[in-house]
Amino acid sequence: MVDGREDRAIAILDAFADSTGLSGEMPPRRYLWTDAFAVSTWLGLYLSRGERRFLDLAKRLIAEVHEVLGAHNPDPAHPTARGLRIGKRLPERAAGEPYDPDLEWDRDGQYYHYLTRWMRALERAGRVANDEHYRAWAVELAEATHRHFVHPRGIYWKMSVDLSRPLVPSQGMHDPLDGLMVTATLGLATEARELARLCAERRWATEDPLGAGGLLLDALGLARLVAEVRTDLEALLAQVLEDCAVSLAGVAQEDFVGLRAARRLAFRELGLALGLHAIAPLGEHADVALLERYVPLAKALEDFWLQSANQAASTWTAHADINSVTLAAALAPRGSLL
Template sequence: MADRSRSTAARELLEGYLERTGVTGEGDSAKRYLWTDAFAVQALFGLSHIFEDKYFQDLALKLIALVHEHLGSHHPDDLRKDRISGLSEKEAALHPTIAGLRIGKNLPERREDQSYNSQLEWERDGQYFHYLTRWIQTLLLAHRETNSEEYAVWALELILAAERFIYREGDHIGMYWKMDTVLSRPLVASTGAHDPLEGMFCAKSIQLALPERAAELDPLVRKLEELCRGRDWATSDALGIGGLLLNTTRAAEIIAQNGKLISEVKPQKLLKDSLYSLQIFTPGFHDQQPAGRRLAFREGGLSLGIRSLNGRKEDLKMLQPELEQLQKYQNVARKIEDFWLEPHNREARSWQEHREINTVTLACSLLAVQAPQVFS
């Protein structure tokens, strides 16, 4: 399939998603999920570039507003009915991210009097640090695409809210993976594998976008540097590898703008860990497995990372010649895309149970061939 045809397929996938979730059609506009919507916004900006149509940019901005409206308020089944920030509607519209944003899970968050259930926790609401960083990257993209400073300011306010995920106990500094909706207590205490890394790039990118307010983030940056020191980032998880590839591009962009990074998060280090991760993953990747035994959004996250970083290779001279090693993994990305483009594979339960996130992730991977810059 030619690149233009893949972009057309991506557009059709996104149009279905937007209709089902009430952005364009009669679907439920309250059906918001932060991770999925973040990538959907990026994909819409990609469509606006590829098809040279401002309509898609307008949809991206509308989706951002819907996310702030619904995920900036308490869960529909929560007894609390106000904004999670406690601000009035007027003030909340000016500062929609100042207290973070909900995940968008089906069930309300676990109450303090409820016991922890590891399986049920996946279905419960709250806030994830790695979802907040994904939304920060989306807001920074909106800032670049529109030249409107308010998106960068909202990104700043969101990363300052997310600082509450970081805690210190004596000489130990740590980071919670999941917190309650108002960021008052941890719900899952373990640390996400790449959370400190993504927090670092968000903070640094905001400092570059808002230099006059950069000093506000210096204390947070020092904490994140402490969390990142001595770390390796290699992983055998497909989605994690995709994220690491995207972060390699972010690190290179920060360096190119004269930003300073510690050695553990420099682009050369991240590329090395990414390539090692791909070496671990690919021998066990069986592209002939049936759809029911595969998760499209995890595979799509990997193919997106491969596509996006490869698409930026001309801009990333600092990573040559090592970046050329990524070429041999382009076939992995294509096999993933081709498999999930087959309609009968999208009939599988594994697709239908995660239809929205699968749809958006596949669309992003397809668009990254022609518009890689919107995913970094």
């Protein structure tokens, strides 16, 4: 049976490929976070539809990301060995230049949470394409990221492109958890052990929709690790599940669904929608009774942002790439749930 929501996702990603130079004549416009979601979604579409072109698009995007955002890596055989830059429109802040918190959002560098997202995309590509190169690149990226971002007191949020200096030394709320989940999945024992130490005694609840969605995806990954080999992560999984319930309750109380599109950020809401799709497979490994009541919110969010009138809002057009790709990921979530 043809899935109409998958058809919408396919159309969105085809337009994205054209407008960002992956297909057609436009110059390449790459952004690591957005491209990670696109790769995962195309991998899922390949599994769902069996059409080779989706796998080819995912592989082509990986190659272009490594060429454009990894241009500082000197060895093409190891395109992730020195990390991957964000893809921001402004160059990074120079050494000695005063810190401007507003301008920093538009400056390049390397983000820890973008790099962990790309590691996941590469690991999935390795499994789906049955190609160990992708997994090897994920491992090299994880090792380099851990070596430069992680320090005894935490994780730098943003580093310079050459990884020589922190640009924003504070730690993202879920960065230790994201890092633990992906390094454990890749079998990096030392890195996972050090990140597990940073996760100890922490709480993860958030009222940010995107953060809540990411927490649900981490819960699914942790649950699978516990079910397979990592029983030492059972207590952490229990805490994450508890904080998922707290987060969803908090997000639901915000009542943003009743606001106009001009007062909402699509990619944050659609990141939540994507995470809500993780609840069903999470239920194969854990009790999700406190989470299931929120699942219908995913469709409500997706339907709202599918409307052309809402996509005309400035909050959509100002972030069109990330909004559209996150919508596609939510409409066709299989790849992000691998």
